[in-house]
Amino acid sequence: MTSELVPVIGLEVHCRLKTASKLFSACPLRPGAAANSATDPYTWALPGTLPTVNAAAVALAVRLAAALGCEVAEESGWDRKHYFYPDLPKGYQISQHARPLARGGGLEVPDPEAGPWATRVIALQRLHLEEDAAKVHAGALLDYNRAGAPLVEIVTAPVIRSAAEAARVLRSLRLLLLRLGVSDATMEDGSLRCDVNVSLQRRGSSAPGVRCEIKNLNSFNFIERAVTAEVERQEALLAAGVPVTPVTLRYDPARAAVQVMRVKETELEYRWLPEPDLPPLRVDPAAAAAARASLPELPERTRMRYCVLGLAPIEAAQLIDEPVLGDWYDAALTSLGPRGPALARRLCKWLTVELIGRVPPAQLASAKVVPAALAELVRMLECGEVSAPAAKQILDLLVEEGGVPGGIAAREGLLLENDDAALTAAIVEVLRGYPQQVAQYRAGKATLWGYLIGRVMQVLRGRADPQRVHKLLVVALQSPPPGDETI
Ligand code: ADP
Ligand code: MG
Numbered sequence: 001m002t003s004e005l006v007p008v009i010g011l012e013v014h015c016r017l018k019t020a021s022k023l024f025s026a027c028p029l030r031p032g033a034a035a036n037s038a039t040d041p042y043t044w045a046l047p048g049t050l051p052t053v054n055a056a057a058v059a060l061a062v063r064l065a066a067a068l069g070c071e072v073a074e075e076s077g078w079d080r081k082h083y084f085y086p087d088l089p090k091g092y093q094i095s096q097h098a099r100p101l102a103r104g105g106g107l108e109v110p111d112p113e114a115g116p117w118a119t120r121v122i123a124l125q126r127l128h129l130e131e132d133a134a135k136v137h138a139g140a141l142l143d144y145n146r147a148g149a150p151l152v153e154i155v156t157a158p159v160i161r162s163a164a165e166a167a168r169v170l171r172s173l174r175l176l177l178l179r180l181g182v183s184d185a186t187m188e189d190g191s192l193r194c195d196v197n198v199s200l201q202r203r204g205s206s207a208p209g210v211r212c213e214i215k216n217l218n219s220f221n222f223i224e225r226a227v228t229a230e231v232e233r234q235e236a237l238l239a240a241g242v243p244v245t246p247v248t249l250r251y252d253p254a255r256a257a258v259q260v261m262r263v264k265e266t267e268l269e270y271r272w273l274p275e276p277d278l279p280p281l282r283v284d285p286a287a288a289a290a291a292r293a294s295l296p297e298l299p300e301r302t303r304m305r306y307c308v309l310g311l312a313p314i315e316a317a318q319l320i321d322e323p324v325l326g327d328w329y330d331a332a333l334t335s336l337g338p339r340g341p342a343l344a345r346r347l348c349k350w351l352t353v354e355l356i357g358r359v360p361p362a363q364l365a366s367a368k369v370v371p372a373a374l375a376e377l378v379r380m381l382e383c384g385e386v387s388a389p390a391a392k393q394i395l396d397l398l399v400e401e402g403g404v405p406g407g408i409a410a411r412e413g414l415l416l417e418n419d420d421a422a423l424t425a426a427i428v429e430v431l432r433g434y435p436q437q438v439a440q441y442r443a444g445k446a447t448l449w450g451y452l453i454g455r456v457m458q459v460l461r462g463r464a465d466p467q468r469v470h471k472l473l474v475v476a477l478q479s480p481p482p483g484d485e486t487i
Helices: 055-065 163-180 219-240 287-295 298-310 313-321 325-335 343-357 359-367 372-384 388-401 405-411 421-433 435-442 449-461 465-480
Strands: 007-015 079-084 092-095 108-112 121-132 150-156 192-202 212-217 247-252 256-262
Touching: 007 219, 055 121, 055 150, 055 163, 055 287, 079 359, 092 121, 108 163, 108 298, 163 219, 163 298, 163 313, 163 325, 192 219, 192 372, 212 219, 219 247, 219 256, 298 313, 313 325, 313 343, 313 359, 325 343, 325 359, 343 372, 343 388, 372 388, 388 405, 405 435, 421 435, 421 449, 421 465, 435 449, 435 465, 449 465
Parallel strands: 212 247
Antiparallel strands: 007 150, 007 192, 079 092, 108 121, 121 150, 192 212, 247 256
């Protein structure tokens, strides 16, 4: 890149809210159902149908706005955005243009360039509600199940600095949506989609560059690649002395290139009009305050908690990026009680390596093994009550049949002998049984140490913590056992 030009990026993100019905009618919301099976007269825009606002959608949008620290308007407005396209039966889309539901706020995102635990806040411009259009399939088939689905649009300020950061913003937003339970936030099924605005600005200058918009990106990788391609396209234009013109583009994954679709629409072309069929949307400030008060721990706060707990950045990321894992971990952690960083990390490893190797995350919630059982198993391992190979065997059985690890360990004879008297008895047995090796060891043949330990472990049938046996054997070899003159 020419060093004086820096990318300036802003996102417009659409996410489908998880409601039972559509935004302006009681029509059930079933976006993945058989084509056109979830429609009603309002969806089809039949004459005489009128919109009514779905309060559940408003509540979810307010919850999201609260989590993003936006200022929720006591009164916002509905507007019609006109364009003519077969996916829009009414010929206009009801959105919130002039007076959005919420303004300001910010999304906290990881900032790996600044450090493993660093974050920065991406300022937001607005958050508003609108209805989705129908889905146009290749071959011009139309599916109206999606028409009228409740969307929330989140518009960031033009403050994102790279293609990688643009993808990170969307990833963070997805985790937040999942944490709040306001959306399925699945890029593959279109419940999370993103338009990306890109311009190039001279370093140190405050004059904005000309912005182009890449429409409807539906994968994190595509966002990163599309922005990279668009930055290169604009750089090449400017390098050739050709000014950038504002265009709307689409990303072609097959060619990994952006393609100009049309000259960017202007405000006038949308012919925005206030919606006459709906009263202004009112949100009681008390409801907004209640939404703020009922927020769960948000993903970046969770990350900080894991940092304080002593997890490595990569371990924290594993738990946060897969919310099912994070919830499971937290439940196990609670059941473990007070613990140091070593145990917290050991629990994380046993969850993300051992358990996930046996039960995929999607099946964790319905698995027979419960968080308290894994916590107990890790505690037993830490206290030397079981060996690591035995713990793996116990975990196999916990996955198969559930239950508690202590019970399984006892039943299967996997508990380590922790009674010093029993360990000492085994040591005495070996010292008596192998007098010649003992004498040689005492005479200085240090290599026999392993042999003697091995014999003791054999007597104990492997059910002892080798380090403990080691300590006791050292003591036994220093002083002949009482009452035995032959050694
Ligand atoms: P439109 O609907 O025409 O795209 P909006 O105001 O809704 O206009 O969208 C503005 C989006 O464009 C925001 O995400 C904002 O951050 C971004 N944006 C504004 N100016 C620039 C710029 N100079 N470079 C990159 N993105 C920009
Ligand atoms: Mg736009």
